[in-house]
Amino acid sequence: MSSNELTERVLVIASGNAGKIREFRQLLAHLPLSVQAQPKDLAVEETGQTFAENARIKALTVAQATGQWALADDSGLSVEALAGAPGVYSARYAASDALRIERLLQELKEIDDRRAHFSAALCIASETNEVLLEVEGRCEGLITHAARGEKGFGYDPIFEVDATGTTFAEMTIEQKRQWSHRGCAFALLDPALQELLHKQNKP
Numbered sequence: 001m002s003s004n005e006l007t008e009r010v011l012v013i014a015s016g017n018a019g020k021i022r023e024f025r026q027l028l029a030h031l032p033l034s035v036q037a038q039p040k041d042l043a044v045e046e047t048g049q050t051f052a053e054n055a056r057i058k059a060l061t062v063a064q065a066t067g068q069w070a071l072a073d074d075s076g077l078s079v080e081a082l083a084g085a086p087g088v089y090s091a092r093y094a095a096s097d098a099l100r101i102e103r104l105l106q107e108l109k110e111i112d113d114r115r116a117h118f119s120a121a122l123c124i125a126s127e128t129n130e131v132l133l134e135v136e137g138r139c140e141g142l143i144t145h146a147a148r149g150e151k152g153f154g155y156d157p158i159f160e161v162d163a164t165g166t167t168f169a170e171m172t173i174e175q176k177r178q179w180s181h182r183g184c185a186f187a188l189l190d191p192a193l194q195e196l197l198h199k200q201n202k203p
């Protein structure tokens with residue numbers, strides 16, 4: 001083992017969502033970090049009113065439970081014609097990705113205004129109960145009339161990005177990184193995280 005590996009900091013991804021974890025592994029790949037999944041038995045109650053509050057709750061809880069730095073993501077889809085719903089309740093909208101998509105398409109059946117946006121709040125907390133970094137990202141788009149594309153997760157097949165005309169599910173992981181709420185939030189986090197890691201490694 002090299003000395004570099006010995007000093008590599010652990011960052012736990014405070015999420016139970018395999019799609020998010022896959023994206024974070026790609027987003028974090030260039031950093032000198034040992035990226036780990038959160039313990040399987042850990043369930044955190046998302047009692048916040050905002051994405052930022054929920055991201056904090058998840059990051060602080062998982063950092064405390066694991067004794068490591070933790071990165072949390074709270075995200076969701078806000079639909080203009082539904083007054084911002086499902087928003088922070090996006091995961092609780094129905095019991096599975098397929099049912100969540102079905103319900104949203106049903107709710108918008110007679111509605112012409114398809115405007116929507118995805119939001120992501122990211123938070124890194126330390127094992128000493130400190131919030132180290134917080135950022136938010138957003139992506140504007142439209143809810144399609146039917147699912148398109150096979151890639152990604154969650155609501156990806158029915159969210160068409162304004163800037164590209166394609167759904168997230170039609171994008172490669174690199175394209176999704178470029179346009180998505182999570183990719184945009186991470187672009188803000190990345191330089192600050194690099195600086196933190198750099199400071200930490202100084203004797």
Ligand SMILES: O=c1nc[nH]c2c1ncn2[C@H]1C[C@H](O)[C@@H](COP(=O)(O)OP(=O)(O)OP(=O)(O)O)O1
Nearest residue numbers: 015016017073074075076077090091153154155156
């Ligand atoms: O890029 C995305 N593409 C498609 N769908 C997405 C995306 N980003 C968030 N979403 C959906 C998934 C979930 O239904 C809800 C987030 O809820 P949220 O509580 O943050 O995540 P979650 O419960 O799935 O996992 P966890 O809290 O353990 O990180 O919005």
Ligand SMILES: [Mg+2]
Nearest residue numbers: 016046074091
């Ligand atoms: Mg959740």
